[in-house]
Amino acid sequence: MKRYLENIKTGHFSTLHDKVLFNGLTDSEIYEFVQHSKPYYISLYQGQTISLEKQYSNMISVVVAGDVLISSTDSNGNKTYIKTFTEGESSGSLYSILDYSNTLIEIEGKEDSEVILIDPDSLYVTDKKIAVIQQKMLVNLIRSQKGLFNAISERMYCLTQRSIREKILRFLSFCHNSNGSTEFDIPMTREELASYLAVDRAALSRSLGELKKEGVIDFHKNHFIVLDTDFLSK
Amino acid sequence: MKRYLENIKTGHFSTLHDKVLFNGLTDSEIYEFVQHSKPYYISLYQGQTISLEKQYSNMISVVVAGDVLISSTDSNGNKTYIKTFTEGESSGSLYSILDYSNTLIEIEGKEDSEVILIDPDSLYVTDKKIAVIQQKMLVNLIRSQKGLFNAISERMYCLTQRSIREKILRFLSFCHNSNGSTEFDIPMTREELASYLAVDRAALSRSLGELKKEGVIDFHKNHFIVLDTDFLSK
DNA sequence: AATTATATGTTGCAAAAGCAACGAAGAAGT
């Protein structure tokens, strides 16, 4: 199931440039790093789910191709969805920070996918020969965390609002800002949005209906239109 | 108000060892880094508040002595409390990740305090001469983010609970686990706890009273006792 | 000790949210 990347066909190296974690590295630096860190390579067909043995659960994973869904199961057996990673994203953002050692991590391919796993120690343990490479990659790792942190901050901002109405408006405000338009599609179903805002789905629908009736917003399924932006920014 | 650290009395260097960001660095490495990055030095008396000009707001700050409170004011004039940093903590955890450039950052000394500000570029821009130093510090930065991340995750866990009662129980569960005891002091006033859980203070008191009446917990001011741990873990 | 100030608890009431059950609208499969 797992093999070292260096033993895989060299075609894989060429795709690594585009991945955030390897930004700014030259071909030979990537090659040098792979020689040094011996990352694991996993390929998944669509729908395939594999469990990482615990000793691998804290590794930095880079999605080389496809789209994977990562979940964890804690000691009580509760399965928690962590995040969907798409090609180029590296979960270093998550794993290097949260300590998932000793939890069961599952990776599911939402389509045919390829993932490599990198031992964080290969970045963390000082090695003068590749210090410059390590440094570049660490910076990439920190940078890639920004996106995750912003996502969390945005959700926190929504969650700290006291009413469903305000939570919705906060959420739409973020959508509006990141799309630059007053018209956009949201990437969730109602159920998922309710879960994201930590409210009841029915109550969410009710509040959405009120906002529509008041002419603040309009929507149909995933498509939303903000009619009165005054309500958003505060 | 701000001067370069290297122009300050050398006594400051000796205290840097203990700071998370400088862990694992030798004296000469710290010296070398300071020479290279020219960090700013700020000293605050108790109660003093200073505003960082915008170009400094994204800097990595390390609290060398004392206890400081950091807040940001966004373009709408809303002042948001960010975090209290105590000696040794580096806000790199925050600043390197969240982009606070162009927001007004204020630093308030909760007691007489000293802070140094480090330009993130001095860690990010590759420089072969000090690559090893940079690498060590980047790892320290990532490690220090773990604490912040866990704190945020815990709060999120509380916030996603639907009722005040459940939010309280989640919160107490975390206190219980991190203290290892069923008896502990919480580091907040009621008002602050209410704000942390994003609920009304009066409603919080009501729920706390109910839990006390039911014999699940007992408390007096900041001191809490969990009487029935069955309620916590689930 | 008396006086402020601050923190915490209490309570009535209106508004909001949760829950459950059902119905409508699509989407997917046969």
Next chain:
DNA sequence: ACTTCTTCGTTGCTTTTGCAACATATAATT
């Protein structure tokens, strides 16, 4: 076209929450 499934909206009812106003308690100041 018909069934089946999923998603979404609706509604009645109950519970919870927020809000405001006040009471009590504790700490700080003089």
